[in-house]
Amino acid sequence: MSDKSLVPGLFDGSAESVKLAPKVLLHDHLDGGLRPGTVLELADACGWSLPADTEEDLARWFRESADSGTLVRYLETFEHTVAVMQTPEGLERVARECVADLADDGVVYAEVRFAPEQHLERGLTLDEVVEHVLEGFRAGESEARAAGRDIRIGCLLTAMRHAARSREIAELAVRFRDRGVVGFDIAGAEAGNPPSRHLDAFEYTRAANAHFTIHAGEAFGLPSIHEAVAFCGADRLGHGVRILDDIVLGENGEPRLGLLASYVRDKRIPLELCPSSNVQTGAVLTLAEHPFDLLARLRFRVTVNTDNRLMSDTTMTKEMVQLADMFGYGWADLERFTINAMKSAFLPFDQRLELIDDVIKPGYAVLIG
Ligand SMILES: O=c1[nH]cnc2c1ncn2[C@H]1C[C@H](O)[C@@H](CO)O1
Numbered sequence: 001m002s003d004k005s006l007v008p009g010l011f012d013g014s015a016e017s018v019k020l021a022p023k024v025l026l027h028d029h030l031d032g033g034l035r036p037g038t039v040l041e042l043a044d045a046c047g048w049s050l051p052a053d054t055e056e057d058l059a060r061w062f063r064e065s066a067d068s069g070t071l072v073r074y075l076e077t078f079e080h081t082v083a084v085m086q087t088p089e090g091l092e093r094v095a096r097e098c099v100a101d102l103a104d105d106g107v108v109y110a111e112v113r114f115a116p117e118q119h120l121e122r123g124l125t126l127d128e129v130v131e132h133v134l135e136g137f138r139a140g141e142s143e144a145r146a147a148g149r150d151i152r153i154g155c156l157l158t159a160m161r162h163a164a165r166s167r168e169i170a171e172l173a174v175r176f177r178d179r180g181v182v183g184f185d186i187a188g189a190e191a192g193n194p195p196s197r198h199l200d201a202f203e204y205t206r207a208a209n210a211h212f213t214i215h216a217g218e219a220f221g222l223p224s225i226h227e228a229v230a231f232c233g234a235d236r237l238g239h240g241v242r243i244l245d246d247i248v249l250g251e252n253g254e255p256r257l258g259l260l261a262s263y264v265r266d267k268r269i270p271l272e273l274c275p276s277s278n279v280q281t282g283a284v285l286t287l288a289e290h291p292f293d294l295l296a297r298l299r300f301r302v303t304v305n306t307d308n309r310l311m312s313d314t315t316m317t318k319e320m321v322q323l324a325d326m327f328g329y330g331w332a333d334l335e336r337f338t339i340n341a342m343k344s345a346f347l348p349f350d351q352r353l354e355l356i357d358d359v360i361k362p363g364y365a366v367l368i369g
């Protein structure tokens with residue numbers, strides 16, 4: 001799709017050049033992005049035993065275990081990251097390092113999510129958990145700014161869909177809306193836990209004029225996406241990759257959209273696509289079969305995301321480079337995906353526009369030349 005947009009000689013598709021581009025990340029889990037060395041040190045400090053004892057081995061263990069082909073087994077790896085994020089020090093450090101790593105990768109705005117209810121094992125309250133994470137984000141932003149890298153982080157609070165605390169977490173998200181929390185989400189094993197189980201949490205959030213995204217259409221197909229948009233009113237879809245099942249190819253190979261796919265596209269509902277994660281959990285079989293490009297060509301509002309940088313051994317740069325390699329994208333495409341993401345962020349409109357006009361467009365203009 002992008003031959004026209006490729007600027008010969010300037011887009012070499014290398015990680016070095018893509019790293020320089022301003023990037024926007026909407027779907028990244030705090031407990032899925034720890035540095036292996038930090039997991040080792042925090043585990044040592046709190047007496048948690050890990051499946052490997054060197055950074056290299058542990059990184060490989062996460063990557064290989066997450067390569068399971070099912071979401072449920074993929075999620076089992078989080079036991080080890082959540083276990084070391086139970087103290088003020090652990091939470092603040094992980095949040096601070098998350099910002100440093102994203103800033104180092106050229107991310108200028110990120111929404112990072114986590115589930116506060118999973119961090120209460122050592123006596124912290126839900127409010128304290130959120131306060132410590134926000135403290136870590138603020139420290140990370142200041143350190144990045146001092147190092148000449150401006151990055152802004154919005155926090156999303158996730159409720160686990162198999163549990164029964166979603167209303168409480170939605171209230172927590174609204175309570176912290178002026179302190180850095182920009183939205184609400186549900187995550188966890190999708191099959192058997194449809195979004196409508198959490199309707200009251202979404203209704204509460206909507207009534208408070210607050211934003212939410214829903215993990216849907218990852219391990220479970222169209223019914224989950226339908227509930228998320230039609231019953232719950234999701235502002236965005238976490239993954240949403242199985243919307244592909246509502247697109248059929250006609251006799252001449254032209255794609256035809258079903259009612260749900262049309263609705264998602266007509267309403268410009270952003271898809272938080274996470275290519276590497278989707279292959280690992282078996283949502284798609286291979287990157288080559290990922291519907292990212294089809295959806296982009298059909299002008300769905302596609303965005304590029306990491307999901308879990310530790311489990312997928314990935315970064316925004318890696319996700320963009322592999323998409324560019326696979327589908328032949330150039331700078332204009334990467335800029336469009338980035339602007340899609342910025343338009344879809346849960347920040348006030350004027351702030352989104354400011355980042356697009358003052359940071360993203362000038363950043364790509366320099367690269368395009
Ligand atoms: O891609 C995902 N789908 C569903 N749940 C997920 C995904 N990635 C992470 N999670 C879960 C595991 C984490 O402990 C939780 C909160 O970040 O969210």
Ligand SMILES: [Zn+2]
Pocket residue numbers: 027029187215238307
């Ligand atoms: Zn996710």
